Amino acid sequence: MSTTNEKDWPLWEIFIQSKRGLDHKHVGSLHAADARMAIENARDVYTRRGEGNSIWAVQAADIHASKPEDQGAFFDPADDKVYRHPTFYPMPEGVKYM
Amino acid sequence: MPESQQAAQFQAKVDAEQKIEPRDWMPAEYRQNLVRQISQHAHSEIVGMLPEGNWIGRAPSLRRKAILLAKVQDEAGHGLYLYSAAETLGVGRDEMVSQLLSGKAKYSSIFNYPTLTWADIGAIGWLVDGAAIMNQVMLCRTSYGPYARAMVRICKEESFHQRQGYDILVTLSKGTPEQKAMAQDALNRWWWPSLMMFGPSDKDSPHSAQSMKWKIKRQSNDELRQTFIDRTVPQAEFIGLQVPDPKLKWNETIQHYDWGEIDWEEFNQVIRGNGPCNAERMAARRKAHADGAWVREAALAHAGKKAKRSAA
Ligand SMILES: [Fe+2]
Ligand SMILES: [Fe+2]
Numbered sequence: 001m002s003t004t005n006e007k008d009w010p011l012w013e014i015f016i017q018s019k020r021g022l023d024h025k026h027v028g029s030l031h032a033a034d035a036r037m038a039i040e041n042a043r044d045v046y047t048r049r050g051e052g053n054s055i056w057a058v059q060a061a062d063i064h065a066s067k068p069e070d071q072g073a074f075f076d077p078a079d080d081k082v083y084r085h086p087t088f089y090p091m092p093e094g095v096k097y098m
Numbered sequence: 099m100p101e102s103q104q105a106a107q108f109q110a111k112v113d114a115e116q117k118i119e120p121r122d123w124m125p126a127e128y129r130q131n132l133v134r135q136i137s138q139h140a141h142s143e144i145v146g147m148l149p150e151g152n153w154i155g156r157a158p159s160l161r162r163k164a165i166l167l168a169k170v171q172d173e174a175g176h177g178l179y180l181y182s183a184a185e186t187l188g189v190g191r192d193e194m195v196s197q198l199l200s201g202k203a204k205y206s207s208i209f210n211y212p213t214l215t216w217a218d219i220g221a222i223g224w225l226v227d228g229a230a231i232m233n234q235v236m237l238c239r240t241s242y243g244p245y246a247r248a249m250v251r252i253c254k255e256e257s258f259h260q261r262q263g264y265d266i267l268v269t270l271s272k273g274t275p276e277q278k279a280m281a282q283d284a285l286n287r288w289w290w291p292s293l294m295m296f297g298p299s300d301k302d303s304p305h306s307a308q309s310m311k312w313k314i315k316r317q318s319n320d321e322l323r324q325t326f327i328d329r330t331v332p333q334a335e336f337i338g339l340q341v342p343d344p345k346l347k348w349n350e351t352i353q354h355y356d357w358g359e360i361d362w363e364e365f366n367q368v369i370r371g372n373g374p375c376n377a378e379r380m381a382a383r384r385k386a387h388a389d390g391a392w393v394r395e396a397a398l399a400h401a402g403k404k405a406k407r408s409a410a
Contacts, residue, residue, distance in 0.1 A: 034401035045175045
């Protein structure tokens with residue numbers, strides 16, 4: 001949605017995995033001419049204090065998002081299915097490990 | 099949905115402490131206000147590198163040099179986090195940079211004062227970063243999500259900045275009489291400009307009420323300034339330095355320091371561009387931007403060529 005002109009380096013969204021075994025988490029964005037520069041610059045700005053060991057860079061233009069104004073209707077189907085949660089099922093007294 | 103209803107929903111969200119995210123509906127003035135504030139903040143981080151950069155090559159030891167370099171590098175990162183946050187509001191990076199270079203956009207006027215001695219680097223870390231932290235801690239809870247997230251990241255890095263500055267002054271104040279005098283002189287010159295960093299007094303700050311209602315700001319300029327004074331004066335006393343304010347005195351009744359008056363005429367002069375280093379700072383930024391133009395173009399050309407080759 002930001003205004004970019006031809007001479008601008010494209011915008012990249014940066015995701016960092018802080019430790020092996022964890023998810024990559026969005027940390028911010030930066031401009032870079034290509035993917036390699038995006039990853040190297042992300043290392044320099046977002047991992048100066050050992051914040052991560054793996055970086056993903058995704059061009060912002062390639063990200064598709066749900067619409068906030070449709071939020072209610074879009075996520076509605078999940079609202080009335082309480083039986084998807086374990087607390088929906090009362091357990092008889094004395095039953096263990098469930 | 100009619101705009102009045104959207105506005106009511108927006109304010110309800112803010113009141114309920116829910117963050118506003120880039121694609122949410124927001125009042126045009128909220129957006130403008132944020133763009134102005136965040137880009138000004140970003141410019142301050144970038145211009146703020148200049149007075150300190152001035153001393154990297156002259157730091158008194160390799161250790162101090164490495165520390166100062168790391169600190170200034172952090173400030174570049176802060177500029178980037180903030181520009182990125184502002185970009186989520188629909189303003190382009192090039193647009194913000196050109197507003198800075200044309201003089202249309204403002205940056206914190208503290209950076210228009212010169213760094214005359216090594217002790218000034220101590221005073222900047224302790225007082226200038228210290229004052230900035232007060233503001234930034236508050237902004238970690240600001241209502242606009244990307245701005246708040248950038249602030250959390252920045253605050254994690256800032257406390258090292260303040261400590262390294264204080265550490266320089268601790269060392270100087272334990273040194274020779276000349277070194278101690280140098281530390282005192284730095285405090286004399288940086289104290290009042292640091293207090294000005296919190297902005298005009300509440301009664302002269304017309305936008306503050308709206309910013310508070312939108313929860314962009316959560317504490318007033320005067321509140322933050324008083325807290326800063328209350329915290330900082332004992333730190334000065336601890337290293338035997340004297341705060342240059344004859345009216346400064348602990349008030350037992352209100353449990354705060356009473357203090358003198360800021361020279362608002364000086365503040366306005368510096369904002370208007372008549373501070374000691376305004377022209378020098380702008381010239382340095384313009385030169386850096388112009389000198390880097392060929393690099394930006396070459397990188398883009400190279401990326402284009404590589405993309406074409408891998409497509410073929
Ligand atoms: Fe900073
Ligand atoms: Fe800082």
